[in-house]
Amino acid sequence: MNKEELDREIEEIVKIGKLAGERISDFMQSGEPFILHAGTGLPGAAALKAYLQGLSWGKVPPFLSVTDFLYGTLPYAEEKLKVVFFMGSARERNLAVSLISGLEVMNADFIIVTPLPEDPILRERASSESFVSVSGTPDPVLTEIIASSFAGLSYAEKRGLREDMRIYRLRNELASLNEVYTQLLYERCGELADLVSQAVDIDVVYTPFLQSSAFSLYYKFLGLGKKVRINDSDSTLPFVEALSSTVLLFTSVEEASLRELLLRLQKGKKIAKLLRFNTDPLSALIYASFFSRCFAQ
Structure with a gap:
C-alpha cells in the first residue's frame, strides 16, 4: 500500500x-x-x-x-x-x-x-x-x-x-x-513485515494499556493464516520458553514490569520484535493500533 x-x-x-x-x-x-x-x-x-x-x-x-x-x-x-x-x-x-x-x-x-x-x-x-x-x-x-x-x-x-x-x-x-500516523506507518511497517512473513506460529504479548492494540494485531495475523496465541505479559511468564516468534507491545511506563520476561526471551534466544512506545500510554494505545494497517488485505 x-x-x-x-x-x-x-x-x-x-x-x-x-x-x-x-x-x-x-x-x-x-x-x-x-x-x-x-x-x-x-x-x-x-x-x-x-x-x-x-x-x-x-x-x-x-x-x-x-x-x-x-x-x-x-x-x-x-x-x-x-x-x-x-x-x-x-x-x-x-x-x-x-x-x-x-x-x-x-x-x-x-x-x-x-x-x-x-x-x-x-x-x-x-x-x-x-x-x-x-x-x-x-x-x-x-x-x-x-x-x-x-x-x-x-x-x-x-x-x-x-x-x-x-x-x-x-x-x-x-x-x-x-x-x-500515515507518515509513521509508511516509515515503520517494514519492522514487522519480515518476522510475520517468515513465521508460521506467532505469539502476541502485551502490557495492560496495549490490550486493544494487541488484539487488533492478533485478528490481523489470524486473517493472514498464521497460528497465533495472545497473552498479557504477566500471564506469559510461566511459559516464556514455549513462545514462538514473538511480537511484544509495551510502553516505556510499563517497561520495568517486563525485566524478567525480557531476560528470559534473551536467554532462550527467542525471535522477538519489540514494539516499545515511549509516550503517554493512552497515546501509545492508538499509535500501536495503527500497526494493524501494515497487514491490510
Missing part, C-alpha cells in the same frame, strides 16, 4: 471514528456505563476502558464480556443500568439479541457500537438510535478503537474529570491523527 492510499484510508477511519465517538460520549454523559464486548468488539471496548480509567484518576469502569454480564451481573442489578456494547461482526448476533432482550426486561439504557447498524435481525429488536455505526471503513476494529479514544477524551472533558496538560496534548494528537 502506498502512502497516498494509506492517507485516504486513515482519513476515513478517523472521520467515522470521531463521529461514532461523539455519539458514545453523549450517551455516557448521564452516567457511567458498563462496557461490554463480544468477538472482535473487544479492542474497542478495551480502548474505552483504558481512556476512562486513565482520565478518571484510576477509577476502573465495569468491563465485561456479554456472557459474563448476562449471567453474572444483569440478574442481580437493583439500579437502572447503562450499557455500551461493542459488537464486531455478525458472529456475535445471537449474543446481541440475548443482551437486548435482557436489557429491555430491566428497562436499561444501551447503545451498540457495530459495523452492522442495519442488520435486519438486530433492527427488529432495537431502534436505530440504539446503534452507533463504525461501518464504511476498511478496518472496523481500528475504527472502534479510534471511536473509543475520542469518546473517552470527550467524556473526561465534559464531565470535568481532568483539566490539565494531558487532556490538551491528547486532544491535539487526536486532531492530527491522519497526518501523524
